[in-house]
Amino acid sequence: MYNHYxxxxxxxxxxxxxxxxDTMFLTANYGKQIxxxxxxxxxxxxxxxxxxxxxTGNAEQCYKGVISEDxxxxxxxxIALELQxxxxxxxxxxxxxxxxxxxxxxxxxxxxxxxxxxxxSDKMKTRYTKNLLAVDNRFSKRILKNNYKIYLMEGVxxxxxxxxxxxxxxxxxxxxxx
Numbered sequence: 001m002y003n004h005y006x007x008x009x010x011x012x013x014x015x016x017x018x019x020x021x022d023t024m025f026l027t028a029n030y031g032k033q034i035x036x037x038x039x040x041x042x043x044x045x046x047x048x049x050x051x052x053x054x055x056t057g058n059a060e061q062c063y064k065g066v067i068s069e070d071x072x073x074x075x076x077x078x079i080a081l082e083l084q085x086x087x088x089x090x091x092x093x094x095x096x097x098x099x100x101x102x103x104x105x106x107x108x109x110x111x112x113x114x115x116x117x118x119x120x121s122d123k124m125k126t127r128y129t130k131n132l133l134a135v136d137n138r139f140s141k142r143i144l145k146n147n148y149k150i151y152l153m154e155g156v157x158x159x160x161x162x163x164x165x166x167x168x169x170x171x172x173x174x175x176x177x178x
Contacts (some may be wrong), residue, residue, distance in 0.1 A: 002135065004109075012108035020101045022161035023053070026073070026080035034104060037089050037153050047113070047148025048140065049091070049104040051156035052083065058099040063157060064097060073159065080157040087155035094150045100136025101160045113176040 054068040
């Protein structure tokens, strides 16, 4: 599916933003902010952009480096507004693979590094699979291997549900992909 959507972009200079379905931006102008960041850093060998969140498997992408157990949306909105105000267009380079709660990728980079490895075999579709979860990991690994940079947008924050009530190890929602 990732590859299908990337192929729909008309120009190699266009960007796509992939977000997990259990995420939420909490500022009104996050789109303009991301566009401003792309414009500012477009000549910095960018492979992809990501952002801070409250819950993800990669501590580097978690706000303050830890998974938050806070389910109060107002608290997360306050974080998003504060980061946007104080770090609007600042980025930090990440040197390891990322979790893909947000991946902003340019079409020409997608072509250069070899697309997303998101097509699953029939065998994989009938059982739980870490391969589905690892699409972001494998893609970001190829970004780094091809000497592109991964930048965390320090002023962009989104709230990620990421199994808040069920627990981080919950995997039932990943079974039997149709």
